[in-house]
Every structure is written in C-alpha cells, then in structure tokens.
Amino acid sequence: MFSWLRKDKRHDEVKTYQTVIDGLKEMYKTKLLPLEKEYKYGEFHSPYLNAGDFDAKPMVLLIGQYSTGKTTFIRYLLERDFPGIRIGPEPTTDRFMALMHGPHDQSIPGNALAVDPNRQFRALQQFGNAFLSRFEGSCLPSGVLESITLIDTPGILSGEKQRVHRGYDFEAVIEWFADRADMIILLFDAHKLDISDEFQRVIHTIKRNQEKIRIVLNKADMVTTQQLMRVYGALMWSLGKVVNSPEVVRVYIGSFWDKQLQFDENRRLFEAEQEDLFADIQSLPRSNAVRRLNEMIKRARLAKVHAYILDQLRSQMPSLFGKQSKKDELITNLPNIFHSIQKRYQLPVGDFPPVKRLQQQLEEYDFTKFPKLNVGLIDSVDVMLAKDLTRIMQMLPKEEALTKDKRIR
C-alpha cells in the first residue's frame, strides 16, 4: 500500500540511522563530554546530553481543533489501534499521547515517562503534575515507530468550549513539543473549517518553527470540489496572515482514513497527496540525523571556545591583590577577549556564545578556580571534528532524488 511497507528497505534504513545515532552517542561520550565537563559547559550553555537525547527518534507533532481527525490519522498511519486510543465526534483525546516503539503493547503514565533518563521528556516536569497527569506514553511494536515518534494532542477547542480550563499551560506545552519536533502537522476539517481564537494563539506560538509545519486539509471528500476550493482558499488566505512568512506552508489535501470516499471525484488527487505526505514523513530520519550531526559540530566548536575563554580569564587573574576589580575589568572587556581568541586560534565569530549572557553568568564564578587549558581534551575534540564526524556523515544513505517539491519556495 504505502512504499512505507517495503519492509526490507525500511528495515535497512532504520538500522543505518540507528548506527549513525549510536556513532554520535559514543563519540560524544568519549571525546566531547570530557571537555564539556572539565569547563562546566553544562552550567553555562546547555545541559550535558544523555542517552535519552540520542535515542529519541524524530518526533511528529499533531495539532488541530477537536474532531478534525488527528487520532484517526495516527491510527491510519500505524494501520492498527494503539494502547489508550479514543476516537469520537465530540472532543475525545484529553491528553498528550507519545506513541513510541516497544516490543509489546503498553501504556506508560506521564510521570514515569518524565523521569526516565533514557527518554527525551525530562524537561516536561516543569509543567507540573496537572500536565503530567494528562501525558501518557503508548508503546507498540509498529514498524512505523521504529523511524519516528508520534505525539497526539488534545483537540484545540472553539467557541464556548474555549472557556474550559485545562489546569496547565496548554500553549506552553505545545510550544515545548513544537520546538523539539521534526515535523508539526496542523490538521483541518474541510467539512467544518474553523480557526478559533485559541488555535490562532497556538499558531502564533509555534510559527518560529514554520519550516517544520505541514498542513493537512482532512475529510476533503466530504465536500464537493467547488466547496473544497473555497475552503482551501479561505484556509490559505487566513493562515498566510497568521504565520506571516513569505514561504508558503505545504498543504496535503485528502481523507486520512480507510473508509470509502464520499465524493469520489478527486480520488487521484487525494492519493497523490497522501503519497507525498508519507514520503515527507519518511524523509524525517535522514533530515533529523543531518540536523543532529550539524548540532554536534556546533556544540563541539562552542565547547572548545568555552574552554579557551575560561582559560584566558583564569590566566589574567592576579595571584594576590585586586582580584575583584580585575574580574570586573575582564567581564567588561569580554568582547575584546573574544576578539583575541578569535585571532589567536583563527576561529570564526559564529563559534562564540552571546556576550551579554556570558557576562551575567560569569559574575557568579571565581576565575582563579577555572582549569588550565587541557590540550589533550582539546585535541580529542579536534580529532572528532576532523575525522569521526566525517566518518559518521559518510554512513548516511545518499539522499533519494525528490520527485516532488514539498515546499513552495
């Protein structure tokens, strides 16, 4: 049915990306993390990465008004029910469901998910118990989930229903998932097009991730072709103004379930659109691996620079008198310190962190306690950048020629 199901091909691809990610994980642990820890990178820039950060699969987030067919869409993609699935015309899904691969069907409570160090959800604890009780893991042995993780969400409400308080900051949670997702699918119902105030606010919140956004205009067979044109046009007219970017978001028009089409006229269009969407989803593991490689390179370069900065600050401190005023002077002078390090080591400006933030952070530290430059650790990272990352990049399968342009440029 879908090219998705060419099991042999898919399985090989899955193994390849797994190998790439495992390679990154090992390389980080042995070559970069020691440098980061020596100079307390995690206290200054971003938390140290753990297994969960590497093992997490590309995430596809589904958002939309209630009853637009999000849960049905997931079921259609997986070709089976999942633990905890609920489908119905009234607002049905009342929690965030993370659909992940597992050896057998299993539901995992949100609290358990959020403390698991081998998963990517630890930061969700910030949203409190009111959210965690509305967060659930659903594991199942689906081939699709070997490549991606799906996040089903509570339907966004409209009209009177918008007054219902969820008890946690729904928009902030959506924002968290949106910033970490590889693809954000916004579902709309062609039969009942609606963009409530709450939905508009959500779109505003996530629009900085606009290159990840895909629109699905669902239930497109429930209206005549002329009506479909009116609905599609109204949708693009309104969304263009909310997202407010020159680049047009890709829309997939169709009916994402296995029932017969009500109006059959556009069957071939819907089938072609569906193929395009599934190809788009299938390209996520690769783009995700490429992104993570690039992020690792940036992280390594920043870790080196960070070490140079701390070493430089330490080396400028007097042994006995005038420590505080020297520290103040160095902090004020940080831009020049950046400059001299750039010149000495021939490093580009882009490798350096934002000045102001670092100045504020440095106030809390005793510069004399910063470690000396550990050349061994630096060299290790240089080898990683010069050799290991190249080796890992070559493991990536060649990008299949894209037959259809997914994004309007």
Place this chain on the structure above:
Amino acid sequence: MFSWLRKDKRHDEVKTYQTVIDGLKEMYKTKLLPLEKEYKYGEFHSPYLNAGDFDAKPMVLLIGQYSTGKTTFIRYLLERDFPGIRIGPEPTTDRFMALMHGPHDQSIPGNALAVDPNRQFRALQQFGNAFLSRFEGSCLPSGVLESITLIDTPGILSGEKQRVHRGYDFEAVIEWFADRADMIILLFDAHKLDISDEFQRVIHTIKRNQEKIRIVLNKADMVTTQQLMRVYGALMWSLGKVVNSPEVVRVYIGSFWDKQLQFDENRRLFEAEQEDLFADIQSLPRSNAVRRLNEMIKRARLAKVHAYILDQLRSQMPSLFGKQSKKDELITNLPNIFHSIQKRYQLPVGDFPPVKRLQQQLEEYDFTKFPKLNVGLIDSVDVMLAKDLTRIMQMLPKEEALTKDKRIR
C-alpha cells in the same frame, strides 16, 4: 452556452434597468438639481451629475500581469473580436480599452472619449495627454455590452520589464478606474504564477475596494491537479497578506477561452466555476442600480442639510457691523450649528458633511449672499425621497435566489 445568452430574458432585464436609471435621471434633473444649484452644492460637495453619469453602465475592470489572458477573456465573454483587439504571448495590450455598446464596430480615440459629456470619462483628462494617447474606446453591438462596460488594461510588468516607464501615472489611473468600477477582476496565470513588485503596489492601491475584487486563476488546465493546488494555495497565502482583510476574496478557477482543455481532469470544476463567474457578472446591473439609488438618497439628504446650514449661517449675520468676526465665530461654532439643525429638523448625524472640510471651504464665502431657505425646493426633495424613489425601487426585478455563495464571509 451561457445563461447570458437567453436573449429574451436578458433583453427584458436590460430594459428594466434602463428604465430605472432613466427614472433616476429624470427625477434628479427635475427635483434635486434645482436645490443643489440654489445652494451651490457642486462647489462644496461633489460635481452636479450629468447625462454621462447616469448613462454609464456598470464597469468591469480587468487587471493582471502581462500575458495572463485578459484580452482573451474579454474575447471569450463577448464571443467575438472587438475593434483594436490584440492577443499574444509577449506584452501585447499597451493601452486602456473601454469596451462599450454601439450600433456598429468603431474605435474612438481616448481624447474624444474624455471630452464627451455623455460619457463617464471626463475626469480622466487630469492624467494628461500621455495617458489619453494610451486610452481607447472600442464600440460594438454586443448583447453583453448592453449590460456592462469592460475595461481592458495594459499588462502589469514583472522583473526587468518593470523598469519601462509608461510616461503617465499608471497606478493612479488604475486607482481611478478601480474606485468607479463595479467589479475588479484580477487575472493570474496558473501556469506561471507571479506577483511582481508593481502588481503588489497596484493591489495595495485598490484594496480599499476589496469587496469588488474577484480573482480569476486562469489557464488552470495547463497544470496537473496537484500543481494547481500548490499554485492556488500560494496565491491565496500571498494575497491574504497583501489585501489584509478578514474576508476572503472569491477566486474563480478555470480556463477562459474556447480551446480544448490540456489536462481534462477538472473539466467539471472549471465549468461550474465559469458559470458562477458569469452569474456574478450578470448580477452587476442590479447591484449597480441598487447602489445608485442608495447614493441618490444620500445625496438628496446631504443637499437638504447643506441648504439648512447655509440658511442658518446667513440668518445669523449682522446687517452692518462685525461681519468678519461674526463669520469667524460661526465657522468656529459650526459643530454647534450642526447640532441645532439636527435637533430642529430631527435629522441624523450621518446626513451631515465632515465639519473640518466645510469650515475650510466656508472661509471663501460671504454668508450674507447665501440664499434664504426655499421651502418649495426642499419640499420637492422630500417628495422625491418619500415617493419617487420608492416608486423607482419597486421597478427593480426581484433578486433571484443565489444558488451559490460568491463571497466567503
């Protein structure tokens, strides 16, 4: 072919609207114009109406980038060539063409059109000879042109071609026609979608007339259905941001000429869209007549108020001394004078002109020369408002139930 061509029905309708307009014209000349002239309405508010203003048919303005098919569209609508027609893939139409009904084929130079008091184009003289030499009338005995007048325009240029100077203020001319048209058709080529900088500026200029705008997505059979969806989506996405109104502009998708469809898949959609567009155009005489009736009512009410104002100003002036200071005082006090007239005659605020503008205009006048209130002229207008206009309104054919909603609300 088109219901347009049910000649007997159309001919009766044309005669009815003609009768309505003739009734308005006669009523204005005998009952309102005398009041307007007595109190110099034409010097304060808007020019006195002449035959040309009444006889002018509803105007349909076609705008679009070069080669999108505007002239071809007109030919398709008229089902024959018109004097001066030129069609071709390179930028072809180089002038504004007014297509009007006439007993036999005839071209009329722009200069002649613009001085003719029986036509609606006199104000175009403001754009100078450089424009008038690029303005032409094309008369032909077409049934379609008994109901409407069509305005073909030079294609809007793109890219390098935009640097060509036309020699007159193209955007200002477009704006003039747009403000007076009953419908503005923006044509786009689905095969080569382009919204050049010049076209964006034009759309900005005309967007205050946004309720008159219709989009035609032409040559829609020259692309596959999927490509058509991408182009249509991109068009609405971009236009929504330029027009920037919550109301979606209606788009008609199709191929507006008589050649075979290249991709046949959407034949039925294109045919339905075309029928809708032609029905939309056919409704113009009626909406135009309704609009002119409403405008006449507003004009009559303002003419009465204007007479009351001038009379009041005159009556407050001293016979001998202190004329200038009294005049100054009355001008400053104009809002209160408005107020007292509203109370005395029980008139709504909406009937009154903008205060500031009238204050500026009144500086130039000697209030002692304003005529006394002529009750006979006022009564005449009251009879017109109470009886004649009602009689004329009843002449309008009942509005046919619209089977399709042309505007998304």
